[in-house]
Each structure stands twice: as C-alpha cells, then as structure tokens.
Amino acid sequence: MTGRATVLIIDDEVRSLETLNRVLSEDFDVLMASNTQEAEKLLQSEMIHVILCDQRMPDETGVEFLSRVREAWPDPVRMIISGYSDSADIIAGVNDAGIYRYITKPWHPKELIEIVRGAHELLDLQKENETAALEMKLTTQTLKRQVSEKKTIAKKHFHFDRIVHGKGSALGETINLAKRCAEFDISVLITGESGTGKELLARAIHYGSSRADKPFVVENCGALPDELLESELFGCKKGAFTGAYQDRIGLFEVASGGTIFLDEIGETSPAFQVKLLRVLQEGEVRPLGAQKVRKVDVRVVAATNKNLEDEVEARRFRGDLYYRLSAFPIHIAPLRDRVMDVEPLTHHVLSDVAASFGKVVKGINAATMAAMKTYPWPGNVRELQNEIQRMVTLTDDAMLGTNVLSPKILRDYESNENALIGEVGLLKGQVEFLERQLITDALVRHRGNITRVADELGLxxxxxxxxxxxxxxxKVTWLEGGRHG
Incomplete structure (x- = not known):
C-alpha cells in the first residue's frame, strides 16, 4: 500500500466529526470539514485518498456533493456515512456519485477502520492495474488476483536466467554482479549504450529482490520537461500548472514499497536534480501545489548512456546526486564487444518474433549468421531485434537468408577484413580456414547461386x-531468394 492514507471527513455535526477523527486518526491522516465549501478547499490543496461524507447536510446532500467531486477529483474513493438508509439515496449514490460504500449509523469503530483501509487498498490496486476509474465494476478480490497474476508472470519473465548471453560473454559477469546487489536495499546505477538492455537488467534486479511483490515503475527522465517530469514522479494537485486538470498521484508514491527505474537520468536538468536529491535524502515527496509531504519507501535503480563522472566534472550533473545514485554501479558492455551473444540472441528473438507474427521460420542459415556476427550493431540489442523483425516480415522461406538482410549489414560483412581472420595454427589449418571463408563469402555475394560461385572460384x-x-x-545453399543454378 502507498504509505499512510489521507481521509477527508465531511459532516456538519461537530460531535460526529470529532468522533470519526478520534477513531480514524491513529491509522490515517485525517482532515475535517464542517461543510462542502471547506471540503472543496481541502481537495484543492491536499492529496486526498478517501472521502467520508455525511448524506444530509444544510447546503447540499452528500450524494450531490460527491457527484461534483467525481467530475473534478475522480481519484479519491468516495463513501457516504449516514443515519438514514433511503434506497433512493443509495441508488443515486452508486449511479451518480460513484460511491464505493454507503455506511449506515451506528457504525462499529473496528469495522469502519477496515472499510477505510479496504478503500485505500482498492485505490492502490487500481493504480497498479493501470486504471484510475473507480467506476469499473471490479471487486478488490478481482483486482488482487489480476495484480498477483501479473507479478507472477513478471517474476518468471524477468528472472536473471532469462537474460540471453553466450558462453564467455562479459554479460555473464554483469549478471552475477547484479544478482549480488539485488538482495540488498541499495541504489543501483546501470550504465551502457542505448539498446544494451539496461531496463531488462533493472527489472531482473527488482524481481530478484525482497521487493518483488511490490510495484516496479518506469520513467524515462529524458522524455519530459521539468514541470511534467515533477508531476509524473512526485504528483500534483489540480491546477498546479497549465494542463494539470486533476489530482495525480506521483510514480514515487505508486512505487512505494517497490522499485522505481529512472531511465536516462543523465538528461535531467540541474534544477530537477536538486528536487530529486531531496526525495532520495528525505524519503518523502511533495506533490506540486500540495502543502503536505508524503512519505515513500522506494528503491531507486537509475540508468544512463552518459559518463556521469564526466558530467559531474563538467558541472552538468550534481556530484551529490551522482554519489547517491551510484552506490552500486553496473556497466553493460555493447553488443560489438560480445560477439558470442549474437547467435543465442538471434535465435531467442527469432523465436519470439516468428510466433508473434504468426510465421513459420525455423532458423537462420550459416552465411547470414556469419554476416550478423561481423556487423558491429551500433544500436545494440534493440537494433538486432529490429533487424530480425524486418527479416521475418520479408522472408517467404523457412530459413532466414542473406536476401532479407539489410544492405548495410551485407556491405559491412563483405568489406570487413576481420572476416578473413580466424584461429589458425599450421599451414594446412590456415589454408582450410581461408578456403572455407572464400567459399562462404562467394555464397553470400551470389545469393547461393552454385554456378556463379563455382565460376568465380574456378571450380x-x-x-x-x-x-x-x-x-x-x-546448409548455406538453402536459398536466400536466389537460384541454385
């Protein structure tokens, strides 16, 4: 649950207000209003999670007021508390005001506390389930099951063992390092070029930690201007800035108890860095436009493709924030330095892509794989994934051939001198290696046309x-769109 809930009580009877405050204040932050005007002012200035409103008041009924609240502040869970049980009121409350519960007097203190706690839990579950509409006809039990099922799938899908790499890859040591830090509640800074899989490693760290049953929340810090980024991360009150049309609970509060992944942290401005540093130091957030701070318990995993030490030296990134984020630094090497990962990654991605595209593609031939291993992949794993999607889209064959490779990969392969370098020993081994490579290159150039390859090689x-x-x-002659001759 996202910290301590704030409950707004609205009742024109002072004794009733005091009694409710006395019962609830030990478990919740309680705000009180003796009329709807006072209540509206509190809704404008504070982050309210649950509203308990009396039904019969001098200025307007609770249902009428909560119907207006529903339009202006749809997030808080709305409940009516009344000594009257008119069925028409109850029906209007459900239909017009989106009432979660209609509580009749006299109420029992323990039962009331459990109802309010359940309302707050419902709000949390709906946020985790990526829906803000309390009108949805989902019970708390249904939401619990859906969230639990999603987390179980996520744990299995984002396990460290699911990060594909080859034997002897530098990624293996990176994963071992991440496993060691996952179990400890320490901030992690993941560095590496774009497309190397920093978010995938961050998810594995979360699901390998004691926080695995709590939310994992992602924010790309380089995609938003400061004001919107603050609103996304810390929350805001309606009207706090142009475009703030309703209250928003920030991602730090949504992630409370779990992990927040701050991608592209190196793109943030110095002004925003000051505010983020305060959150990390104090463990609390102040939503934009709100008066009170909110306590949060969040593990931070940050990522960047920049050298933050250089950024600190150039005074573009705060040193104190850097040292706060980089308690445990982890670097992911680019794919060009992990050639042994290309083949297992290719087969893994190909299997997923073929299944999602509904195409029968059994594998990739030797010449095509040789070309893919030679290419430096400046876009790393993301570029490899895009290339395979393109190849699967274009192919009409059961095996991916060079006819569907991007021209830049073929050109790079044909011009790369490293294609002629291998592990050689005796003269015989050198000759055989060179002969094999010459034949492979000719097959690639002539798209598997045996007649043309034989003519070129004098065979x-x-x-x-x-x-x-x-x-x-x-198997190279499994044609890549050409003809055997």
Missing part, C-alpha cells in the same frame, strides 16, 4: 559441392 559444380560437404557449408 566445377561437382568440386564445389564436395567442398560444401567438407566444410559443412551445404
């Missing part, structure tokens, strides 16, 4: 086929 078709068998290159 007969029979001689070429023998060499294809010898070097296990026969």
């Amino acid at each position: 007969s078709r029979v001689g070429l086929r023998k060499k294809l068998d010898r070097y296990d290159l026969k």
